[in-house]
Amino acid sequence: MRDFLKRLPKAELHLHIEGSLEPELMFALAERNGVALPYASVEEVRAAYDFQDLQSFLNLYYQGMGVLRTAEDFHDLAMDYFRRAHAEGVVHVEMHFDPQAHLVRGIELPVVMEGLSLARRHAERELGLSTALIMAFLRDRNAAEAMAVLEQAAPYWEMLDAVGLDSAERGNPPAKFVEVFERAARLGIPRVAHAGEEGPPEYIREALDLLDVCRIDHGVRCLEDPELVTRLRDEGMVLTVCPLSNVRLRVVERLADHPLPQLLEAGLRVTLNSDDPAYFGGGLLTNYLACHEAFGWSEEIFIQLAGTAIESAFVSDRRRLALR
Ligand code: ES4
Numbered sequence: 001m002r003d004f005l006k007r008l009p010k011a012e013l014h015l016h017i018e019g020s021l022e023p024e025l026m027f028a029l030a031e032r033n034g035v036a037l038p039y040a041s042v043e044e045v046r047a048a049y050d051f052q053d054l055q056s057f058l059n060l061y062y063q064g065m066g067v068l069r070t071a072e073d074f075h076d077l078a079m080d081y082f083r084r085a086h087a088e089g090v091v092h093v094e095m096h097f098d099p100q101a102h103l104v105r106g107i108e109l110p111v112v113m114e115g116l117s118l119a120r121r122h123a124e125r126e127l128g129l130s131t132a133l134i135m136a137f138l139r140d141r142n143a144a145e146a147m148a149v150l151e152q153a154a155p156y157w158e159m160l161d162a163v164g165l166d167s168a169e170r171g172n173p174p175a176k177f178v179e180v181f182e183r184a185a186r187l188g189i190p191r192v193a194h195a196g197e198e199g200p201p202e203y204i205r206e207a208l209d210l211l212d213v214c215r216i217d218h219g220v221r222c223l224e225d226p227e228l229v230t231r232l233r234d235e236g237m238v239l240t241v242c243p244l245s246n247v248r249l250r251v252v253e254r255l256a257d258h259p260l261p262q263l264l265e266a267g268l269r270v271t272l273n274s275d276d277p278a279y280f281g282g283g284l285l286t287n288y289l290a291c292h293e294a295f296g297w298s299e300e301i302f303i304q305l306a307g308t309a310i311e312s313a314f315v316s317d318r319r320r321l322a323l324r
């Protein structure tokens with residue numbers, strides 16, 4: 001099965017590039033930039049990744065990205081991830097990035113964009129990997145700031161495959177960002193949003209009704225609302241589910257308790273994703289393998305899951321055909 005899952009052409013639709021920062025690279029960049037780390041070794045870093053919930057993870061996630069300072073750092077971060085993904089049989093990667101998390105540290109948007117853009121070109125040329133870019137707004141900061149970031153990104157609008165919404169979900173409903181997402185819609189930029197990870201099914205409804213998203217990131221809590229499940233199925237809405245993330249952030253206790261089988265049973269369009277692979281115990285292949293162990297799924301199910309990801313990826317029809 002490992003061989004089969006490795007060879008299966010897989011697309012990653014839900015990845016935070018800052019969450020792909022492995023402790024080894026964190027140390028190398030800290031050294032290169034003269035940034036002090038509160039850890040003595042990579043082992044100590046990994047030992048600290050024992051999360052209680054989303055917020056306890058986010059605290060270390062924002063701390064870890066403090067080593068990213070130059071365009072070269074962002075390039076190295078993304079290339080490091082693209083190489084690992086390529087080695088796991090990943091053929092397409094859609095990466096979220098969090099401009100506000102860098103702006104608040106004095107790292108300007110052009111620095112981030114230059115580094116990520118160069119890495120995307122390298123990945124395509126060296127690895128044959130296609131990539132997409134999703135600029136995410138931090139929902140635990142105010143909407144005016146998100147709007148200002150969207151305007152500041154004007155030179156890069158053409159490069160954005162979508163905008164997204166991430167960070168601490170509870171108490172920060174999609175409704176807060178209606179105007180920002182309306183502006184993105186008028187600009188012709190597609191929209192996705194995290195909803196129903198820790199937050200209630202109502203947030204999934206809001207993401208659909210108020211933000212007009214074409215995919216829901218996570219969405220696992222939709223099962224608490226049968227009418228919503230019917231709607232998601234009828235609309236063919238895609239959920240980018242992150243199995244190991246949900247275990248590590250204690251959305252579920254064990255993978256065997258994960259609602260993935262029920263989501264599939266309900267006829268929903270589900271994809272498997274790694275979210276923050278450096279923090280949650282592995283990349284896309286590791287997530288596929290963990291699902292095989294937990295649910296005993298057949299090759300056919302994995303072909304379906306990987307196929308759904310390729311169907312709903314932000315790529316040209318020409319590239320979509322080549323990915324299959
Ligand atoms: C995230 Cl797992 C998760 N949820 C929400 N926001 C995030 N940013 C990075 N990882």
Ligand code: ZN
Nearest residue numbers: 166194217275
């Ligand atoms: Zn996420």
